[in-house]
Amino acid sequence: MRYFLSVILAFCSSLCAAQVWEDQRIFGAAEATQQLRILSSTDTSFLVPVIDAFLEDRPNLKIEYLVHGTSTIDLLYRQNPGDFDLVISSAMDLQLKLVNDGFGKQVDDIDLPKSAKWRDTLFAFTKEPAAIVLNRAAFPNGDLPKTRQDLITALRNQPDVFKDKIATYDVRTSGLGYLFATQDARSSETFWRLMEVMGGLGTRLYCCSGQMIDGLVLGDIAVAYNVLGSYAEARAKTEPALAVILPSDFPTTMMRTIFASDAAQTNLEAEAFIRFLIEQQRDDGRNITGLPSVMSFGTQQSIPLNPALLSYLDALKRRTFIEAWENALVQ
Amino acid sequence: MAERPQISGSLFKRLTAILIFGSMLLSIVLFFVVREFAARIAQAGQDSILEASVSSIIDAAVIRDGRVEVDFPYASFSMLDTDQNDRVFYAIRQDGQLLSGYKVIPQTDRLRTDSAFFETRILAQSKFRIASAQRVLIGSQRSTTVSVYVAQTQDSLSQTLKQISLNVGALCLVFFTFTAILSYIAALATVRPLSRLASSVQRRSGEDLRPFKQPVPSEMVPLVSSLNSLMNRLDQTLTRSEDFIAEAAHRVRTPLATVRSYAETTLQRVTKSENRNALKAMMRAVDESSRAAGQLLDHAMITFRADHLDKQQVDLSGIVEDLATSLAPIAEMKDLKIVLRTDGPVHVEGDPILLQNAFRNVLDNALKYAPFETEVTIQVTDSPRPTVTISDLGAGFPNDEIQALTKRFRRGKNAKNSIGSGLGLTIAQDVALAHGGSVALTNGKSGGACVTFYL
Ligand SMILES: Nc1ncnc2c1ncn2[C@@H]1O[C@H](COP(=O)(O)OP(=O)(O)OP(=O)(O)O)[C@@H](O)[C@H]1O
Ligand SMILES: [Mg+2]
Numbered sequence: 001m002r003y004f005l006s007v008i009l010a011f012c013s014s015l016c017a018a019q020v021w022e023d024q025r026i027f028g029a030a031e032a033t034q035q036l037r038i039l040s041s042t043d044t045s046f047l048v049p050v051i052d053a054f055l056e057d058r059p060n061l062k063i064e065y066l067v068h069g070t071s072t073i074d075l076l077y078r079q080n081p082g083d084f085d086l087v088i089s090s091a092m093d094l095q096l097k098l099v100n101d102g103f104g105k106q107v108d109d110i111d112l113p114k115s116a117k118w119r120d121t122l123f124a125f126t127k128e129p130a131a132i133v134l135n136r137a138a139f140p141n142g143d144l145p146k147t148r149q150d151l152i153t154a155l156r157n158q159p160d161v162f163k164d165k166i167a168t169y170d171v172r173t174s175g176l177g178y179l180f181a182t183q184d185a186r187s188s189e190t191f192w193r194l195m196e197v198m199g200g201l202g203t204r205l206y207c208c209s210g211q212m213i214d215g216l217v218l219g220d221i222a223v224a225y226n227v228l229g230s231y232a233e234a235r236a237k238t239e240p241a242l243a244v245i246l247p248s249d250f251p252t253t254m255m256r257t258i259f260a261s262d263a264a265q266t267n268l269e270a271e272a273f274i275r276f277l278i279e280q281q282r283d284d285g286r287n288i289t290g291l292p293s294v295m296s297f298g299t300q301q302s303i304p305l306n307p308a309l310l311s312y313l314d315a316l317k318r319r320t321f322i323e324a325w326e327n328a329l330v331q
Numbered sequence: 332m333a334e335r336p337q338i339s340g341s342l343f344k345r346l347t348a349i350l351i352f353g354s355m356l357l358s359i360v361l362f363f364v365v366r367e368f369a370a371r372i373a374q375a376g377q378d379s380i381l382e383a384s385v386s387s388i389i390d391a392a393v394i395r396d397g398r399v400e401v402d403f404p405y406a407s408f409s410m411l412d413t414d415q416n417d418r419v420f421y422a423i424r425q426d427g428q429l430l431s432g433y434k435v436i437p438q439t440d441r442l443r444t445d446s447a448f449f450e451t452r453i454l455a456q457s458k459f460r461i462a463s464a465q466r467v468l469i470g471s472q473r474s475t476t477v478s479v480y481v482a483q484t485q486d487s488l489s490q491t492l493k494q495i496s497l498n499v500g501a502l503c504l505v506f507f508t509f510t511a512i513l514s515y516i517a518a519l520a521t522v523r524p525l526s527r528l529a530s531s532v533q534r535r536s537g538e539d540l541r542p543f544k545q546p547v548p549s550e551m552v553p554l555v556s557s558l559n560s561l562m563n564r565l566d567q568t569l570t571r572s573e574d575f576i577a578e579a580a581h582r583v584r585t586p587l588a589t590v591r592s593y594a595e596t597t598l599q600r601v602t603k604s605e606n607r608n609a610l611k612a613m614m615r616a617v618d619e620s621s622r623a624a625g626q627l628l629d630h631a632m633i634t635f636r637a638d639h640l641d642k643q644q645v646d647l648s649g650i651v652e653d654l655a656t657s658l659a660p661i662a663e664m665k666d667l668k669i670v671l672r673t674d675g676p677v678h679v680e681g682d683p684i685l686l687q688n689a690f691r692n693v694l695d696n697a698l699k700y701a702p703f704e705t706e707v708t709i710q711v712t713d714s715p716r717p718t719v720t721i722s723d724l725g726a727g728f729p730n731d732e733i734q735a736l737t738k739r740f741r742r743g744k745n746a747k748n749s750i751g752s753g754l755g756l757t758i759a760q761d762v763a764l765a766h767g768g769s770v771a772l773t774n775g776k777s778g779g780a781c782v783t784f785y786l
Contacts, residue, residue: 308409
């Protein structure tokens, strides 16, 4: 693990000057003098309407939107907190730790329920469950699994169908994957049995939900576990082969969060952006990003924003967890 | 008139001020004591949660394959969730070497194994409460010491304290208001017997010198008993003075009367005209002295009685009738006729002895200064106010002196040949004034002196 982190660090420090982004886009007039840099793990497409609407009456502002995986975002940001004005990430634990460590800037009077903000600094703007996404072709009789237990049974019954066609996050590289996995493990022992079954069938590991969904669409993958439900749902609208299942035994739901960097200079515009985003994201019916707002899914609790999120980020606990996970999955 | 005593502050104000100041002081002390107490309890609450967190982490420490593992429970940190989302730092060390967590938490050499050690420190510009403890793990090769530090900011605690301060402040304010009102009532209750005594002294009539018998608070007993003894002495002095005046008049008049009767008897026997003249002058001087002594004593008696007026219901017409009857012989000697005009009894509140004395002096003047065979009129009327008018048909008061005749020892120039002391009108005026009335001297249009008493 140590080795792995240092590899990332080395990789990053050597490439930081010319950082390679998953996506990098600049919005607004090129001659604008003010600039907001948003470091985000959220696919650009979801944020485009927000940024466009925000820039409408701010002709002098441009926004640079930089996309990377949650773990990398954490590393990059910690190295140069002054370089980025806003940080958006789905890895609640990493975000909470950044704020806990004092990187965030307090923004008062944001109209959100107490459970959706932390220290008036970290603000949740979506509520997204982890889903099991299936390619219907692998279930010809239409008997789709509803729970993790159903999935275990299905995998055990037809190992030859699913062999090498199962996907999940590589928790070693994906912050969100790690969050989902640790929360699953905390909730039920079923998680470890599922991991063992998946390990036995040669599971493929991915960095991001998008790639898993691509694999499902192409038919390379039959089952993807702990995919972001919201992304899958968006793709399922055009891809009838996809079936998005929110496991009914216990749901794991995360909140996408944003905070303004305290070290950055453009604080006022960053604050304004947070206010704008939260305002536009409130209404259940027509939230601007198309991602479900923090009010959605009724009373279903998301992973709570509290210091307990620091637990699995602890180096010792992470080491123990990854070892167990590797033992189960990477055989 | 009674002199107004000098005032040095007010008992009531002083008492109220002391009590209110005391309750204010008490309220302030109460505020700080209760707040301090609440603060300690709140701090103890945070400490016990931090200690629970530390011990749950340290309990999870094990040596596995020669390596320390600390797979602490999720609850270790979730129990640190607070209302104000306090920040949490922690550190896990093995033999002082940081295994995981925040290296900003400084090590302490006061670690214990049985219970947590607490301290408050500034870490990363914020105030943190730190709990720490250690545990010795016995491995197969060697033993090792694992120490755990858990630190938490105090935002929630200070929020709680702010709330407590507000509540305690409100409580103390209520307490203060309540005690202030009580102080006011207490001060009022304390001075009430004093003012009750004062008003009962005031309500008494002048000659009422009986001791006070109503119960008073024990603190006032010395005051009331010395007041009583003072009044007792005053009563005795008054009685003695009255006796003394009567005695003095008697003592002066008796020898003078004796002298006069000797002189008279001697005059019968003396024939030589110069001796007779000397004797006559001597008799006149004796008369003069006797008159003066009588008037002086009357005046003294009036001055004395005026201060302790013995008021009672009197009939002015009755007094005047009695007076006319008693002076009738003197009037007859000058062939004077006393005419009484009264419309029935006229009642006033007054001292009959004083009033009679005053009227006698004025009637006496009329008889003395009016010519032979004239009329002296006494008129008593009730409305518009009780009035007694005594007028004669003589030459009247000397016009240029009329204002001054009521002064002491002042006699008119028409009085050269008559015996008198000049105190008669003074007595009349003093009596009228003592009764809250007045005396007016006028001359009639067709001559004649007229003295009017308005009572
Ligand atoms: N009826 C009167 N007619 C004229 N003069 C009067 C009359 N009554 C008083 N007087 C004048 O007023 C003066 C003051 O009177 P007052 O009675 O005070 O003294 P008195 O009569 O002289 O002495 P006494 O004290 O003996 O009465 C008298 O001396 C007299 O001059
Ligand atoms: Mg006279």
